[in-house]
Amino acid sequence: MEEEISLKELIEVLLKGKKLIGIITAVAVILSVVVSFIMPPVYEARATLLANPIGSRQNKEIANRTDVLDTISQYPEMTIETYKEQFLNSEVVQATIIALDLKDSEGKTMKIRSLRDKVALEVVEDTNLIRVTVKDKDPELAAKIANSLSENFIQFITRMTKRKGEQAVQAINEQLEATKKLLDEEAQKKRDYLKNAKDIEELNQEIITLRDQLTLYKQRLIDTERQIQSDLKSLETLERNGIKSNNVNIGAIKGKIQLNEVQGITSANNTNDANNTQKDDNASQSGNIQNNDSNYMTIGQEIEFDISNASALESTMLAAQRTQMETRLIQNVSEKEVLEQKIEEIQARLTELRATLATEEYKYNEVMRNYELAEQSFEAYQTRKNEAEQNVAADIGRASIIVSSAAAVPEMPSSPNKMLNVAIGFVLGLMISVFVVFFKSYWESTETK
DSSP states (O other): OOOOOOHHHHHHHHHHTHHHHHHHHHHHHHHHHHHHHHSOOBEEEEEEEEEOOBSHHHHHHTTTSOHHHHHHHOOOOBOHHHHHHHHTOHHHHHHHHHHHTOBOTTSSBOOHHHHHHTEEEEEOTTSSEEEEEEEESSHHHHHHHHHHHHHHHHHHHHHHHHHHHHHHHHHHHHHHHHHHHHHHHHHHHHHHHHHHSOOHHHHHHHHHHHHHHHHHHHHHHHHHHHHHHHHHHHHHHHHHTTOOTTOOOGGGOOOOEEOOEEEEOOOGGGTTOGGGGSOOTTOOOSSOOOOOOTTEEEEOOEEOOOTTOHHHHHHHHHHHHHHHHHHHHHHHHHHHHHHHHHHHHHHHHHHHHHHHHHHHHHHHHHHHHHHHHHHHHHHHHHHHHHHHHHHHHHTHHHHHEEEEEOOOOOSSOSBOOHHHHHHHHHHHHHHHHHHHHHHHHHHHHHHHO
């Protein structure tokens, strides 16, 4: 059957061992006091850095540039965590050891690891602040170490960004030289092309002129074809009425009239000249027309007729009209042939000119495009070179991180905390003494049974 332990029994055990509890607790408190006075005091110096991350701003600015330029000229990404990790860089710690001539307990030059053990870093939440805490037995030395580390870290970031900037300038210079050479080559190609190529504006103007001329010839051809069709229909009507051009008996007619029409008959030698195909419907209406051109014949002879014979006069007039139509028809047919030939020649010339123009425009656009691309690349590298040189001169590293609050010499040691040690000793002694009392009571009850 299990034995139940009541609260009363526990209190009786504690009261019974109160002397032992008091002795053990007092010993623990005394030991904590002794240790607190024996331990050397440790001072804590704090410096605060304000960091401005670099890299992200530059990346946004150059997001639309070429990847080559981005890789060459952008600064390495430096976030708050990067700053924190780089703060205790060997170069920074070693520079501090040398600057302050730090020694270890044996009088030798302090090791990098030993100095790192003295330093604690903390990023203040939701800020760009880095808190540097240095612990040392010497308060002045602790402050000097904190300030020296901060300054050496700033110099380290400055040197790193400057080296990166100088490397970028050198790389951009190399690319700039190559781009300048390419630009010179493209400029020479452009000069050679413009020197030897056909003028595109002249080709365009010639095409416009030929197109206008072609339109004019086509309109003249349409008019001529209409006149031909009209004359053919008129001749068919006269033919149906029995009127022939060769039935006029001039000698039998007593009267006299003047036929003042010039009928142009184009010779075979002038069939290729469009200007000799234009009919002259406005020939002189007075007097007899003289035959001044071997290519033309004049129908203007005097015809005698008998006024009393009206039918003979009408037949004579119709026959003369038919002769005039036939002569004009011959002229129009000849002119149509010349116009068709001219239209065909102009169309062939237009096709040739358009092909030449297309070729020249393609060559011109290609030359100009290559030149513009080379020029844009050269200008981009030149701009980036200027930016890189300005960044080097501007000392971005020092501007990206500053000492917000320098470490001051601490007046009070951070450890040991005597009151805290005494309190810890008291609590620890009390716990040990209670455990001892309960264990002793348990041991005694077990032996009696």
